[in-house]
Amino acid sequence: MALADYFPRDALAISQVLQGFDTDTFTEELEGVRVAIAFDEEAATSRDGRYLLDLSVRLAARLYPSLTFFPVSARAEFPDDLIALAIRINPNIETSKSGNAYVALSVGVHAPAVDAPTVHAGCDGWVATVGTEGPYSTSDLGNPFGAGFAACIAAANLFRFLFLPDGKTSLDTDASFPPDADSFPRLVASNLTDPLVLFGVGAVGNSTAWSLARTPLTGQIHLVDPQVVELSNLQRYILCARSDEGGIKVDIAGQEFGGRLRALPHKEALASFLEANGYRWERILVALDSAHDRRAVQASLPRWIANAWTQLGDLGVSSHSFLGQDACLACLYLPSQKSKSDDQIIAEGLKIPQFQTQVRFLLGNGQATGKEICDAVASAWGIPTKNLDPYANRPIRELWVEGICGGGIIPLGEAGPAPRELQVPLAFQSALAGVLLAAEVVIDVLTGGARRKTLLRQMDVLSPLGELSPQPALKAGTGLCICEDDDFVATYRAKYMAEEEIPVGVGLGQVD
Numbered sequence: 001m002a003l004a005d006y007f008p009r010d011a012l013a014i015s016q017v018l019q020g021f022d023t024d025t026f027t028e029e030l031e032g033v034r035v036a037i038a039f040d041e042e043a044a045t046s047r048d049g050r051y052l053l054d055l056s057v058r059l060a061a062r063l064y065p066s067l068t069f070f071p072v073s074a075r076a077e078f079p080d081d082l083i084a085l086a087i088r089i090n091p092n093i094e095t096s097k098s099g100n101a102y103v104a105l106s107v108g109v110h111a112p113a114v115d116a117p118t119v120h121a122g123c124d125g126w127v128a129t130v131g132t133e134g135p136y137s138t139s140d141l142g143n144p145f146g147a148g149f150a151a152c153i154a155a156a157n158l159f160r161f162l163f164l165p166d167g168k169t170s171l172d173t174d175a176s177f178p179p180d181a182d183s184f185p186r187l188v189a190s191n192l193t194d195p196l197v198l199f200g201v202g203a204v205g206n207s208t209a210w211s212l213a214r215t216p217l218t219g220q221i222h223l224v225d226p227q228v229v230e231l232s233n234l235q236r237y238i239l240c241a242r243s244d245e246g247g248i249k250v251d252i253a254g255q256e257f258g259g260r261l262r263a264l265p266h267k268e269a270l271a272s273f274l275e276a277n278g279y280r281w282e283r284i285l286v287a288l289d290s291a292h293d294r295r296a297v298q299a300s301l302p303r304w305i306a307n308a309w310t311q312l313g314d315l316g317v318s319s320h321s322f323l324g325q326d327a328c329l330a331c332l333y334l335p336s337q338k339s340k341s342d343d344q345i346i347a348e349g350l351k352i353p354q355f356q357t358q359v360r361f362l363l364g365n366g367q368a369t370g371k372e373i374c375d376a377v378a379s380a381w382g383i384p385t386k387n388l389d390p391y392a393n394r395p396i397r398e399l400w401v402e403g404i405c406g407g408g409i410i411p412l413g414e415a416g417p418a419p420r421e422l423q424v425p426l427a428f429q430s431a432l433a434g435v436l437l438a439a440e441v442v443i444d445v446l447t448g449g450a451r452r453k454t455l456l457r458q459m460d461v462l463s464p465l466g467e468l469s470p471q472p473a474l475k476a477g478t479g480l481c482i483c484e485d486d487d488f489v490a491t492y493r494a495k496y497m498a499e500e501e502i503p504v505g506v507g508l509g510q511v512d
């Protein structure tokens with residue numbers, strides 16, 4: 001057995017993207033998968049090549065039971081460092097430096113050929129190149145972004161090849177990303193005059209921290225998250241090793257920062273962080289998974305926000321100022337009047353809508369679900385009542401999350417689409433969203449905030465990269481958002497706009 005002991009979480013994530021998922025068949029299939037990682041001397045010695053390989057191993061070791069490394073130079077210690085990293089992530093993993101493989105990731109133009117279908121990856125500064133038509137070289141610019149994008153997009157290609165029904169015919173052939181990288185500033189050493197804040201150090205925030213820690217920025221970054229690492233997080237937290245279970249998320253991420261950019265960890269929720277540290281922030285990074293928290297960040301009126309997300313079907317990043325015609329972050333997450341209450345979602349998900357009132361009551365007081373509800377669920381799903389017995393003494397939310405959505409009483413994949421809050425992204429999806437988020441803030445820092453405009457970058461890495469130009473987003477103009485509220489606008493202006501920045505002539509009479 002070489003699968004990670006947190007594999008059930010991988011299975012849950014995968015069941016949400018594969019039609020007709022069957023845990024036993026899938027596990028058996030995955031246990032036989034051998035992935036090769038081949039690379040040349042340039043990749044092993046250049047900064048960006050090393051970043052690409054480092055992130056590739058962090059992604060692959062969480063899922064695949066066997067990694068074979070094919071370095072050009074067996075003398076270099078770097079391959080051994082990568083093997084040690086893989087073992088820290090999954091102590092059960094099998095690693096070797098020879099053998100056959102199902103599929104290969106190849107980095108660098110002189111990487112050894114592997115006798116298996118191969119996805120090539122390379123990078124040049126901000127730009128990732130990925131495809132079956134490679135090979136591609138790796139740059140040595142100290143820019144982790146092209147490398148980070150390439151590692152995630154290549155990992156998505158390996159996943160598609162191995163598991164998606166049309167995966168073998170839907171690989172990227174010769175893709176480069178991002179399409180607008182020509183307009184990006186050169187990544188040079190730059191000092192932050194104001195500290196950054198990263199809210200949320202989960203799967204997305206881990207990869208944002210991985211990226212920022214490898215940039216030449218100097219200054220401070222506050223890392224804010226109240227939680228500790230759970231076993232189920234390890235499936236997609238790229239900074240975490242197996243031994244980090246139970247560790248404090250912000251401390252683990254903070255260790256990644258080597259000193260140029262200094263991390264200040266805060267194990268607390270965003271409200272208490274803001275209360276203690278004030279509400280005036282130049283740049284806030286949002287890697288949170290709830291719409292409510294995103295609206296709360298926007299309502300605290302930072303000068304500028306970048307926000308990343310993952311959901312079934314896509315992932316992406318958006319950046320926001322507050323004034324003008326552009327959408328603020330809250331505009332994108334306005335509560336929908338049609339959204340269902342928890343008790344309705346859960347009663348319907350359990351197939352017992354007739355018990356919605358009791359479900360609401362049980363959710364409210366957290367009492368045991370009880371035999372009557374368990375029997376009703378068993379009968380609705382056509383399964384023996386004894387299968388539900390373990391849940392009779394547990395809260396109903398656990399019956400829903402573990403039993404139905406998590407595959408406890410019905411096979412994974414049979415419960416229908418997971419509701420938003422229970423969706424589990426694949427590691428490369430979260431990681432890509434996190435690298436995008438870091439890139440967004442670094443570009444804003446390097447341009448001194450001169451290009452601020454609400455733009456959404458949205459992509460789906462379960463199919464070949466298409467046309468991915470960032471799209472503008474405007475305020476809805478419904479008057480429902482805080483950015484259309486005079487009091488919020490006045491507060492924002494008072495916070496950030498010195499009097500001389502307010503256009504002459506506004507309410508003051510014309511001055512010549």
Ligand SMILES: [Zn+2]
Pocket residue numbers: 327328329330331332475481482483484
């Ligand atoms: Zn708004």
